[in-house]
Amino acid sequence: MTAMNTPLTTTASSEDCLLAVRNLRVDFTTYGGTVRAVRDISFHLNRGECMAIVGESGCGKSVTALSILKLIPMPPGKMSGSILFKGTDLVSLSEREMNRIRGREIGMVFQDPMTSLNPTMPIGQQVEEILAQHTPLSGKERRRQALDILRLVDIPEAERRYGQYPHAFSGGMRQRVLIAMAIACRPSLLIADEPTTALDVTIQAQILELVVSLRKSLGTTVLLITHDLGVVAKMADRIAVFYAGQIVETGECRDIFRNPAHPYTQALLSSIPRIDATRATKLASIAGTPPDLFSPPRGCAFFARCTKAMRVCATLPPPPLQRAKGQVASCWLHHSLAEARQKTVPEGAERQ
Amino acid sequence: MTRYILKRFLISLLTVWLLVSVVFVLVRLLPGDPFSSEKLTPAIRANLEAYYGFDQPLHMQYFRYIGNLLRGDLGFSLKYQNMPVSKIIADSFPYSADLGIRTILFASLVGISLGVIAGLNRGKPLEYLCIVIAVIGISLPDFITGSLLQYFFGLKLGWFPVALWRGFRYTVLPTLALSFYTIALLSRIMRTSMLDVTGQDYIRTARAKGLSTFRIVWRHQLRNAILPVVTVLGPITAAILTGTFVIESIYAIPGMGKFYVLGVQNLDYTVILGLTAFYGIFLIAANFVVDILYGIIDPRIALTGRRN
Numbered sequence: 181m182t183a184m185n186t187p188l189t190t191t192a193s194s195e196d197c198l199l200a201v202r203n204l205r206v207d208f209t210t211y212g213g214t215v216r217a218v219r220d221i222s223f224h225l226n227r228g229e230c231m232a233i234v235g236e237s238g239c240g241k242s243v244t245a246l247s248i249l250k251l252i253p254m255p256p257g258k259m260s261g262s263i264l265f266k267g268t269d270l271v272s273l274s275e276r277e278m279n280r281i282r283g284r285e286i287g288m289v290f291q292d293p294m295t296s297l298n299p300t301m302p303i304g305q306q307v308e309e310i311l312a313q314h315t316p317l318s319g320k321e322r323r324r325q326a327l328d329i330l331r332l333v334d335i336p337e338a339e340r341r342y343g344q345y346p347h348a349f350s351g352g353m354r355q356r357v358l359i360a361m362a363i364a365c366r367p368s369l370l371i372a373d374e375p376t377t378a379l380d381v382t383i384q385a386q387i388l389e390l391v392v393s394l395r396k397s398l399g400t401t402v403l404l405i406t407h408d409l410g411v412v413a414k415m416a417d418r419i420a421v422f423y424a425g426q427i428v429e430t431g432e433c434r435d436i437f438r439n440p441a442h443p444y445t446q447a448l449l450s451s452i453p454r455i456d457a458t459r460a461t462k463l464a465s466i467a468g469t470p471p472d473l474f475s476p477p478r479g480c481a482f483f484a485r486c487t488k489a490m491r492v493c494a495t496l497p498p499p500p501l502q503r504a505k506g507q508v509a510s511c512w513l514h515h516s517l518a519e520a521r522q523k524t525v526p527e528g529a530e531r532q
Numbered sequence: 533m534t535r536y537i538l539k540r541f542l543i544s545l546l547t548v549w550l551l552v553s554v555v556f557v558l559v560r561l562l563p564g565d566p567f568s569s570e571k572l573t574p575a576i577r578a579n580l581e582a583y584y585g586f587d588q589p590l591h592m593q594y595f596r597y598i599g600n601l602l603r604g605d606l607g608f609s610l611k612y613q614n615m616p617v618s619k620i621i622a623d624s625f626p627y628s629a630d631l632g633i634r635t636i637l638f639a640s641l642v643g644i645s646l647g648v649i650a651g652l653n654r655g656k657p658l659e660y661l662c663i664v665i666a667v668i669g670i671s672l673p674d675f676i677t678g679s680l681l682q683y684f685f686g687l688k689l690g691w692f693p694v695a696l697w698r699g700f701r702y703t704v705l706p707t708l709a710l711s712f713y714t715i716a717l718l719s720r721i722m723r724t725s726m727l728d729v730t731g732q733d734y735i736r737t738a739r740a741k742g743l744s745t746f747r748i749v750w751r752h753q754l755r756n757a758i759l760p761v762v763t764v765l766g767p768i769t770a771a772i773l774t775g776t777f778v779i780e781s782i783y784a785i786p787g788m789g790k791f792y793v794l795g796v797q798n799l800d801y802t803v804i805l806g807l808t809a810f811y812g813i814f815l816i817a818a819n820f821v822v823d824i825l826y827g828i829i830d831p832r833i834a835l836t837g838r839r840n
């Protein structure tokens with residue numbers, strides 16, 4: 181990876197950068213008020229890399245992923261900012277134009293394989309129809325290619341399974357079918373939104389294994405959403421840590437695991453259970469709850485839960501600050517003034 | 533599968549038997565008897581009663597009737613001379629079936645289309661129009677729609693014949709009148725169902741595949757949205773069937789409904805019982821067909837009678 185310096189809004193050289201999200205905002209207008217689900221985030225993906233998005237439930241991970249394909253319901257949703265994919269701004273594209281990107285240029289795998297397949301259509305047909313939409317193949321060729329793809333994702337007895345309906349498949353097998361559909365047209369970007377969360381632990385490992393091997397064989401760029409930091413450590417090149425609809429820290433996986441700069445990232449990492457991880461215990465050890473996205477706080481969103489909060493954190497949102505090469509954290513602690521003072525003021529003295 | 537069908541068959545037999553038995557008792561509880569409307573001398577009357585076996589104790593009559601029924605013999609009408617009930621059915625059922633099938637086809641087509649239109653145009657005027665039609669259709673009883681259509685399009689405007697059943701032009705008003713309720717019901721169910729399916733994960737998957745809106749609606753949404761419609765086809769058949777009683781009377785269509793109504797008015801015991809048994813068997817058969825249809829449309833349902 182080339183060095184991505186200074187703030188989160190760095191521009192990568194165009195041939196390296198596959199996807200660049202700039203100042204993305206997503207609001208949902210509801211009866212209860214406006215939910216600010218994604219609040220001005222920017223990040224980019226380089227060709228061939230795997231970037232992980234991590235963060236607590238409700239922090240806007242799925243909304244971000246869905247926004248890239250413009251799949252959020254609009255209304256009530258409203259998007260602004262820009263999403264440059266291969267240099268084209270997806271935000272300004274029409275539905276028709278988006279349909280040439282969806283499935284063909286960008287594939288997506290969803291969290292819940294049990295409900296993500298059409299129960300009244302044989303799985304073979306569900307794979308085939310994406311080929312029908314995006315390729316000029318004949319019916320026979322389509323079938324052959326769909327079978328090949330099903331074999332590629334390790335569906336045993338693909339030929340026999342071809343005409344079966346989703347209810348005859350286990351969760352893990354369904355997820356394989358969904359992955360098959362997502363990669364059927366060899367997209368340059370694969371978005372996987374918590375692809376293993378709904379599966380048994382043993383199956384989870386197999387599915388991740390599959391994603392890793394596909395990524396190797398197809399050279400696909402992967403945007404992986406998860407709240408399993410173990411998965412991140414295994415698969416990702418870079419991480420974006422989400423908190424309350426914002427990115428609080430990004431950087432190379434190694435750097436962030438070794439040296440997390442944002443207090444939230446630190447808390448996340450220290451809350452990884454040592455031996456066997458069950459989902460419930462994973463993020464439980466950060467005290468307090470994320471802020472209300474109806475009226476996000478003025479200053480740092482993590483203020484209420486931060487053990488290192490200072491007075492400035494309550495009123496001014498922290499700017500993205502450069503740490504190591506490519507590692508950027510939005511936290512006042514890393515402001516030059518705070519860093520200078522920290523050496524003299526005992527920790528916590530700034531808190532009221 | 534075979535066991536399921538066998539079980540269904542036995543239950544059906546039991547249902548028909550119960551139905552016939554209850555109606556057998558109920559018609560006898562009605563005041564009067566089949567011969568009271570005619571001015572007969574006591575002697576002739578006794579003669580007639582003996583002829584039809586009404587002089588015997590009720591339970592003997594009952595056993596005899598069930599015995600005949602099991603042999604497929606529905607007896608003779610008490611009102612029309614020399615008219616077997618089976619012949620009444622054979623003569624009149626084609627009219628009712630004709631009307632019923634026209635209604636089911638027309639009402640399903642219009643009802644489902646309205647529901648789809650409403651479901652796809654959420655919050656737009658088109659949706660409200662569909663809702664208004666649905667509300668009107670559900671709240672207007674058959675005899676009102678029947679009479680109104682007859683009055684305006686038959687009598688006032690003269691576009692269609694006022695009554696009888698002698699060709700396509702004659703079928704229009706009765707079919708329309710009988711369809712109203714079903715259209716309303718189906719469009720309402722279909723609309724809710726469409727909205728429900730729109731929010732399903734697999735529709736999002738289909739959109740993520742880049743399929744065109746038309747393809748998503750046609751290939752993914754409709755088939756799933758239509759499932760709840762299929763489940764109400766049974767009750768709808770029943771509703772249309774009772775609707776024919778009214779509509780056939782209003783439009784003087786020589787269908788079974790008309791004979792049923794007449795049979796009750798005349799206390800024609802054998803006709804009432806015979807037609808009841810026929811209606812019962814017909815409805816049960818219709819429900820069975822619907823079950824099988826459901827199994828075909830929804831692959832998750834094997835014919836065990838429940839979802840797995």
Ligand SMILES: Nc1ncnc2c1ncn2[C@@H]1O[C@H](COP(=O)(O)OP(=O)(O)OP(=O)(O)O)[C@@H](O)[C@H]1O
Binds near residue numbers: 242256
């Ligand atoms: N259609 C919608 N209407 C209103 N609010 C929405 C809608 N979709 C998402 N939100 C809100 O946006 C916020 C972010 O949701 P999102 O699904 O992105 O969370 P997430 O990070 O993916 O969480 P999880 O880990 O549970 O999947 C939540 O507060 C959610 O309530």
Ligand code: SF4
Binds near residue numbers: 490
């Ligand atoms: S900006 Fe302040 S409140 Fe926010 S994470 Fe940093 S120290 Fe904590």
Ligand SMILES: [Mg+2]
Binds near residue numbers: 241242243373374
């Ligand atoms: Mg999510």
